[in-house]
Amino acid sequence: MDLQDQAVLDRGIDEGLEKLTPERIEKVIRHVLDNESAARLKVYLETCVHCGLCSEACHTYLSRDKDPDFAPVAKVKDTLWEMVKRKGRVDKDLLRRSARIAFTECGACRRCSMYCPFGIDIAYLIMTVRRICSLLQIVPQYLQDTTNSHAVTSNQMWVQADEWIDTLMWQEEDARDSFADARIPLDKEGAEVMYSVIAPEPKIMAQLLGNMAVIMKAANVDWTMPSADGWDNSNMAMYSGDFEVMGRVERAHWERARALKVERVVMGECGHAYRGAVYDGPKWLGWQKPPIPMIHAVEFYYELIHSGRLKIHRKITEPVTVQDPCNIVRGRGLHHKLRYVVNALCENFTDMDPRYEHNYCCAAGGGIINCGPPWKLSRMKSIRVKAEQMAATGAKICITPCHNCHSGIEDIIGHYKLGMHVSFINELLVKAIAEPQG
Amino acid sequence: MSGPNTGTAAPSSQNMSTRPANGPQDWDMGTKTLLDLERLDGYVAELAVSDDGGHAAAVVEKSPEERIIAVDNQPWEPALEKAWSLRFTSDGRAFALVRIDDEWTIMVDGTPWEERFEFAWNPKLAGGGKVIGVQTKSDMQYSVAVDGKLWDARFLSCRDYALSPDGSRVAAAVQIEELPEADVFKFLEGTWTVVVDEEPWPRKYLNVYTPIFSLDGKHVAAQVRTDATDYTAAIDNQPWAQVFTCIWEPRYRTGSDVLLPVRQQGGWFLAQNGKILWPSKYVQLWHACVSPQDERIAAVVATAYGRWTVAVDDVPWKTTFSDMVAAPVFSPDGHKVAAAVKHDGRWSIAVDGVPWMPTFDMVWEPVFSPGGESIATIVKENGKQSLVVNGRVHSRSFDRLWAPAFSPTGKQILLRGVDGTRVIREVIATTEV
Numbered sequence: 001m002d003l004q005d006q007a008v009l010d011r012g013i014d015e016g017l018e019k020l021t022p023e024r025i026e027k028v029i030r031h032v033l034d035n036e037s038a039a040r041l042k043v044y045l046e047t048c049v050h051c052g053l054c055s056e057a058c059h060t061y062l063s064r065d066k067d068p069d070f071a072p073v074a075k076v077k078d079t080l081w082e083m084v085k086r087k088g089r090v091d092k093d094l095l096r097r098s099a100r101i102a103f104t105e106c107g108a109c110r111r112c113s114m115y116c117p118f119g120i121d122i123a124y125l126i127m128t129v130r131r132i133c134s135l136l137q138i139v140p141q142y143l144q145d146t147t148n149s150h151a152v153t154s155n156q157m158w159v160q161a162d163e164w165i166d167t168l169m170w171q172e173e174d175a176r177d178s179f180a181d182a183r184i185p186l187d188k189e190g191a192e193v194m195y196s197v198i199a200p201e202p203k204i205m206a207q208l209l210g211n212m213a214v215i216m217k218a219a220n221v222d223w224t225m226p227s228a229d230g231w232d233n234s235n236m237a238m239y240s241g242d243f244e245v246m247g248r249v250e251r252a253h254w255e256r257a258r259a260l261k262v263e264r265v266v267m268g269e270c271g272h273a274y275r276g277a278v279y280d281g282p283k284w285l286g287w288q289k290p291p292i293p294m295i296h297a298v299e300f301y302y303e304l305i306h307s308g309r310l311k312i313h314r315k316i317t318e319p320v321t322v323q324d325p326c327n328i329v330r331g332r333g334l335h336h337k338l339r340y341v342v343n344a345l346c347e348n349f350t351d352m353d354p355r356y357e358h359n360y361c362c363a364a365g366g367g368i369i370n371c372g373p374p375w376k377l378s379r380m381k382s383i384r385v386k387a388e389q390m391a392a393t394g395a396k397i398c399i400t401p402c403h404n405c406h407s408g409i410e411d412i413i414g415h416y417k418l419g420m421h422v423s424f425i426n427e428l429l430v431k432a433i434a435e436p437q438g
Numbered sequence: 439m440s441g442p443n444t445g446t447a448a449p450s451s452q453n454m455s456t457r458p459a460n461g462p463q464d465w466d467m468g469t470k471t472l473l474d475l476e477r478l479d480g481y482v483a484e485l486a487v488s489d490d491g492g493h494a495a496a497v498v499e500k501s502p503e504e505r506i507i508a509v510d511n512q513p514w515e516p517a518l519e520k521a522w523s524l525r526f527t528s529d530g531r532a533f534a535l536v537r538i539d540d541e542w543t544i545m546v547d548g549t550p551w552e553e554r555f556e557f558a559w560n561p562k563l564a565g566g567g568k569v570i571g572v573q574t575k576s577d578m579q580y581s582v583a584v585d586g587k588l589w590d591a592r593f594l595s596c597r598d599y600a601l602s603p604d605g606s607r608v609a610a611a612v613q614i615e616e617l618p619e620a621d622v623f624k625f626l627e628g629t630w631t632v633v634v635d636e637e638p639w640p641r642k643y644l645n646v647y648t649p650i651f652s653l654d655g656k657h658v659a660a661q662v663r664t665d666a667t668d669y670t671a672a673i674d675n676q677p678w679a680q681v682f683t684c685i686w687e688p689r690y691r692t693g694s695d696v697l698l699p700v701r702q703q704g705g706w707f708l709a710q711n712g713k714i715l716w717p718s719k720y721v722q723l724w725h726a727c728v729s730p731q732d733e734r735i736a737a738v739v740a741t742a743y744g745r746w747t748v749a750v751d752d753v754p755w756k757t758t759f760s761d762m763v764a765a766p767v768f769s770p771d772g773h774k775v776a777a778a779v780k781h782d783g784r785w786s787i788a789v790d791g792v793p794w795m796p797t798f799d800m801v802w803e804p805v806f807s808p809g810g811e812s813i814a815t816i817v818k819e820n821g822k823q824s825l826v827v828n829g830r831v832h833s834r835s836f837d838r839l840w841a842p843a844f845s846p847t848g849k850q851i852l853l854r855g856v857d858g859t860r861v862i863r864e865v866i867a868t869t870e871v
Contacts, residue, residue: 135667152595153597192821
């Protein structure tokens with residue numbers, strides 16, 4: 001095994017391990033296995049016949065020359081199986097390895113479940129390992145810091161309440177430079193749509209908010225954004241295994257939508273936030289489904305273009321390809337709507353191969369990119385197949401309707417020198433709907 | 439389709455009833471136009487109507503750089519760079535967050551506070567709706583101002599605050615220690631606490647949420663996180679001895695008893711003063727509230743996965759709802775409980791477990807008549823809003839309605855709404871619906 005990228009010092013894991021005692025390790029693992037895990041954990045572990053068919057599904061296994069240590073079944077065998085087999089009496093070396101595998105070598109993308117003859121949700125097993133690590137406080141430092149941000153601010157990037165409102169206001173001003181009547185209505189009770197985003201937008205990509213003001217005005221949508229907590233439904237606590245903070249974030253989001261009396265929520269271009277708000281969050285809180293309908297931006301754009309509410313005046317001419325974000329394609333089946341939108345906006349679209357629900361993950365999602373710089377080399381080595389897949393399209397733009405995909409693919413493009421750039425749909429859409437001058 | 443912002447959804451308060459704090463004095467039947475939107479020259483960004491329906495105000499954008507606030511069609515001077523969060527105090531004074539010369543403040547009845555801030559947000563009312571508080575930031579430090587008076591104390595951050603019921607005291611969740619970037623170990627030592635009237639509690643916590651005052655204003659309770667996996671309530675800086683894996687917002691009963699939804703053994707319970715009060719284990723429990731007489735307690739609960747209802751004194755209603763149940767509201771005599779409920783994608787109001795027959799795209803919170811015999815609310819259907827009383831839909835629909843109010847006898851209802859280009863107040867007989 002190539003250890004260069006794996007022998008990583010991470011304070012969150014290493015210093016956390018120093019504080020653990022054998023008694024605490026056993027107590028926490030047994031608590032999770034006995035009290036927190038559903039019956040499916042036992043079913044999965046007892047059903048798996050170790051056939052290894054999941055291996056070919058995994059981008060880390062494929063990218064690392066089919067090293068069997070990176071097969072999904074091996075990731076479970078080396079972590080959870082040992083914890084179960086030893087009834088929680090595991091040492092710190094196993095925990096260190098478990099944290100590395102669970103947080104940095106599996107993005108819970110669920111591609112492997114499609115290749116398992118029994119449909120075992122291997123990502124669920126890995127998430128169980130993450131839960132154990134979270135309770136033991138051995139989470140990669142930067143991922144834990146993101147969770148701490150959620151716990152304090154409800155958003156993932158320590159955005160202060162005033163910074164959020166101020167950003168919306170100046171983005172409204174910017175939007176009006178290109179569309180005179182564009183506005184970002186704050187706290188408009190009874191609006192049809194609440195638009196929710198994730199913290200990187202106000203923090204580092206504020207133009208996406210202004211773009212949305214232009215799109216909403218062009219489509220004449222009755223919309224609002226909340227001025228108070230609940231505006232960010234991204235959820236790295238879901239991925240760090242801190243389900244209590246995850247639940248607090250999701251409750252804040254849905255209660256804000258209720259307070260505003262909106263009929264539905266449109267989620268911006270983020271896959272994991274969609275997953276947190278639609279699946280994991282509601283489930284932990286006791287909802288079978290989101291209490292108020294939520295659609296992802298891809299569905300929203302499809303609806304606006306397909307219905308004619310948005311007119312495309314000029315298409316993007318550069319060759320483009322598109323990434324299928326795991327949580328909205330494998331998780332929601334939006335791949336056809338995604339391609340409808342891409343084809344509506346772009347003249348020269350080449351698909352990836354494989355595509356749709358068989359497309360490879362970006363290796364950034366599932367909290368992996370949030371593990372930060374110490375793990376970047378490992379992440380890049382684990383995603384060579386994606387780079388090859390993208391290069392084969394000949395595209396100059398890779399469209400990524402997901403923040404994790406956007407950042408992850410930007411890294412891939414740089415690392416593998418692909419000569420492309422990434423773009424959200426939002427950025428292409430504002431160009432495409434702009435009416436020609438004169 | 440996109441109209442003015444006609445209502446600010448304030449963050450949830452302890453009393454979730456939307457009944458105006460001060461009812462109107464004028465119960466003469468008929469309609470009165472408060473504001474003619476056509477006379478407002480510019481884009482109407484926000485509208486507000488006073489609780490008694492006597493006044494209406496608008497934020498009007500004259501140009502991208504210039505906004506005015508007009509009350510009863512009379513513009514305030516001077517024009518403002520920005521204005522938002524327009525509301526009325528219970529005694530009929532319009533106020534809003536405004537920016538003048540690149541500084542923020544509150545403007546009340548056309549007069550800005552003397553204090554100016556780098557930023558101000560989250561206005562709250564207390565003292566029967568007459569005292570105005572707001573969060574502030576100046577020189578990258580955070581504080582609170584009440585009725586124009588700014589605290590001397592400044593903090594690294596402030597996430598929330600509460601005013602005592604009479605408005606004389608303030609408590610806030612504040613950060614009192616620097617947290618270096620990505621220092622996950624310092625975080626575990628605690629960098630947050632509650633500050634009451636500028637005095638921070640001595641103990642630090644990982645997190646502090648939703649501070650509230652007791653009804654007499656003498657005590658403060660808050661959610662605190664004492665360790666990575668331990669949550670509890672702290673009362674006047676004294677955490678309960680019992681810790682839980684998760685908790686939600688505390689509620690004061692009369693006196694100093696504190697209710698707290700707590701999670702333990704994989705389920706949710708209602709605790710009081712650190713001990714389990716309701717022995718039933720729920721899949722979820724939140725929005726606990728107390729009857730006005732402090733005799734009964736209601737809370738939103740999930741009795742099973744995806745089965746939501748209201749429990750009163752630990753007895754769930756027999757009817758459950760698939761999608762959502764909003765915060766329950768007691769009748770003034772404490773005998774009835776009503777809540778907005780959503781089942782199979784449609785909203786309605788349930789009273790003592792019985793949902794109204796008609797369902798709607800959206801419903802607002804229920805408002806009881808003083809005697810508790812009638813319940814009114816606002817509903818939205820096909821984009822238009824209507825008054826509904828006891829499940830009967832009023833024949834008229836509006837572009838927007840604010841919360842209805844009953845007369846002291848319960849025989850009249852005050853409607854405040856937007857009808858085309860007019861903001862109106864209308865008093866109708868309850869029997870008219």
